[in-house]
Amino acid sequence: MAQAQQSSQFLLRRLHTLAGVVPVGLFLLEHLFTNAMATAPNGAVQFNRAVDVIQHIPLLHFVEFFFIFLPLIYHGVYGLYVAFTSGYNAGQYSWTRNILFMLQRITGIITFVFIIFHLWTTRFSGKAPTFQMVHELVSNPAYFWFMIIGVVAATFHFANGLWSFCIHWGITVGARAQRVTAAVTMVIFVVLAAVGVDAIVAFTHSA
Amino acid sequence: MTATAVETKRKTVHLIIERQDNPDSKPYTQEFVVPYVPGMNVIACLMEIQRNPVDKDGKPVAPVTWEMNCLEEICGACMMVINGKPRQACTSLVDQLEQPIRLKPARTFPVVRDLVVDRSRMFDALKKIKAWIPIDGTYDLGPGPRMPEKDRQWAYELSRCFTCGACLEACPNVNERTSFIGPFAISQARLFNEHPTGQMHREERLEALMGEGGIHECGNAQNCVEVCPKGIPLTTSIAAMNRQVTWHAIGAWLKK
Numbered sequence: 001m002a003q004a005q006q007s008s009q010f011l012l013r014r015l016h017t018l019a020g021v022v023p024v025g026l027f028l029l030e031h032l033f034t035n036a037m038a039t040a041p042n043g044a045v046q047f048n049r050a051v052d053v054i055q056h057i058p059l060l061h062f063v064e065f066f067f068i069f070l071p072l073i074y075h076g077v078y079g080l081y082v083a084f085t086s087g088y089n090a091g092q093y094s095w096t097r098n099i100l101f102m103l104q105r106i107t108g109i110i111t112f113v114f115i116i117f118h119l120w121t122t123r124f125s126g127k128a129p130t131f132q133m134v135h136e137l138v139s140n141p142a143y144f145w146f147m148i149i150g151v152v153a154a155t156f157h158f159a160n161g162l163w164s165f166c167i168h169w170g171i172t173v174g175a176r177a178q179r180v181t182a183a184v185t186m187v188i189f190v191v192l193a194a195v196g197v198d199a200i201v202a203f204t205h206s207a
Numbered sequence: 208m209t210a211t212a213v214e215t216k217r218k219t220v221h222l223i224i225e226r227q228d229n230p231d232s233k234p235y236t237q238e239f240v241v242p243y244v245p246g247m248n249v250i251a252c253l254m255e256i257q258r259n260p261v262d263k264d265g266k267p268v269a270p271v272t273w274e275m276n277c278l279e280e281i282c283g284a285c286m287m288v289i290n291g292k293p294r295q296a297c298t299s300l301v302d303q304l305e306q307p308i309r310l311k312p313a314r315t316f317p318v319v320r321d322l323v324v325d326r327s328r329m330f331d332a333l334k335k336i337k338a339w340i341p342i343d344g345t346y347d348l349g350p351g352p353r354m355p356e357k358d359r360q361w362a363y364e365l366s367r368c369f370t371c372g373a374c375l376e377a378c379p380n381v382n383e384r385t386s387f388i389g390p391f392a393i394s395q396a397r398l399f400n401e402h403p404t405g406q407m408h409r410e411e412r413l414e415a416l417m418g419e420g421g422i423h424e425c426g427n428a429q430n431c432v433e434v435c436p437k438g439i440p441l442t443t444s445i446a447a448m449n450r451q452v453t454w455h456a457i458g459a460w461l462k463k
Contacts, residue, residue, distance in 0.1 A: 009419065009421075009423060010417040010418075010421060010422075010423045010452075010456070011456075013423035013424075014423065014453075014456070082426070084384070085380075085382075085384040085385050086379055086380055086382075086426055087378075087379035087380060087381070087382040087384075088379060089377070089379050089430070092291055093292075093377055093430045093433070093434075095429070095430065095433050097427070097428060097429035097430075098379070098428045098429065098430050101379065101426055101427060101428035101429075102379075163427075164426075164427050167427050167442075167445070167446045167449060168423075168427075168449055169449065169450075169453055170446055170447070170448075170449035170450025170451070170452070170453045170454075171450075172446060173443060173446040173447050173450060174443055174446075175440065175442065175443055178442065178446070
């Protein structure tokens with residue numbers, strides 16, 4: 001029994017890091033891609049068309065539940081547990097990696113809160129997912145800045161999480177490989193954050 | 208004040224030491240001023256306090272206790288928190304430290320008294336991951352397989368770990384809410400898994416690393432590699448063991 005409990009901890013942790021990349025990370029990329037449609041000259045039309053394509057994915061509710069909600073809830077709730085059991089000593093040991101370790105957990109919590117509110121006001125608001133709906137939401141300055149913070153936090157958490165994932169799964173072993181991956185993931189963060197922010201700004205322009 | 212007097216006044220060492228009388232009592236700080244000796248280290252300061260146990264104001268106090276052994280950074284006994292970083296007191300030279308020098312016990316471990324801590328948990332961790340090479344048999348087993356020189360060279364680096372505990376002290380995930388065995392133990396598992404004879408018990412060490420407080424508790428803050436006095440590539444060891452454990456876990460599951 002004790003043995004079973006021990007190995008389950010290992011498995012739960014590994015599933016947590018895996019879920020963060022596949023499928024939650026992949027979904028984040030897809031979501032940012034769809035949002036970016038709003039930046040086109042005829043943004044409203046392009047975005048509504050992209051949403052329409054998603055609406056016609058076969059077994060949509062099944063896909064949504066098993067490939068997005070379930071892994072997302074697991075990654076989020078277990079992540080809160082991880083953030084709670086971690087110690088924080090970046091004040092005493094202010095090395096870059098230790099600060100990023102702390103930021104990973106802080107952005108995780110921000111993203112967790114952000115996603116709940118974001119889902120509440122969009123997916124579960126009962127309104128049709130259109131450009132107009134998002135436009136009305138981001139027209140509120142408080143909501144706009146909330147979205148900006150949420151997107152920056154989520155993209156950082158994803159990019160920095162990729163770096164950590166590569167170590168957890170034994171992909172990047174040497175110090176040089178880890179340094180290169182750190183630089184690459186920070187570039188990924190900047191690019192994804194820019195794509196996300198750009199889309200939010202695009203939604204503020206009326207259709 | 209004459210130039211000589213200033214010179215004499217300057218040639219002292221100011222220490223602020225966090226003390227604790229017994230494992231359950233409250234910590235408190237005391238300040239000490241000891242005469243400066245060229246080339247002195249923190250141990251020399253503590254010896255001076257022991258020789259003349261008076262605080263900064265000349266009031267007699269109980270002498271400060273600490274642990275030491277080799278005095279050449281190969282035993283790990285004198286690890287303590289010096290100016291906010293865990294390190295060996297023997298190689299902490301006063302000339303290279305900012306004064307006042309602040310000494311604290313490594314509170315990741317239970318404090319026995321003053322700067323003396325109980326590092327039993329590290330030895331329990333070594334037992335858990337079987338950090339040894341079984342060579343005994345009921346008959347002469349003969350010589351083991353040879354180790355490739357290129358592997359011996361990096362494995363030697365790992366073998367320099369002296370269980371001082373600096374990596375545990377700096378690790379944010381070694382705390383009262385986790386049972387993480389610590390970076391050093393993961394590196395030792397890698398060392399003994401690399402040894403040609405040690406390899407014969409490879410799976411047992413991997414199972415232990417997947418057990419309670421194992422490798423999954425690492426959060427990649429990478430403080431360990433920064434504070435290791437021997438410059439052991441602890442984060443490389445952790446990633447290398449992550450790779451071994453991942454393959455082992457997937458392989459074991461597919462074999463069932």
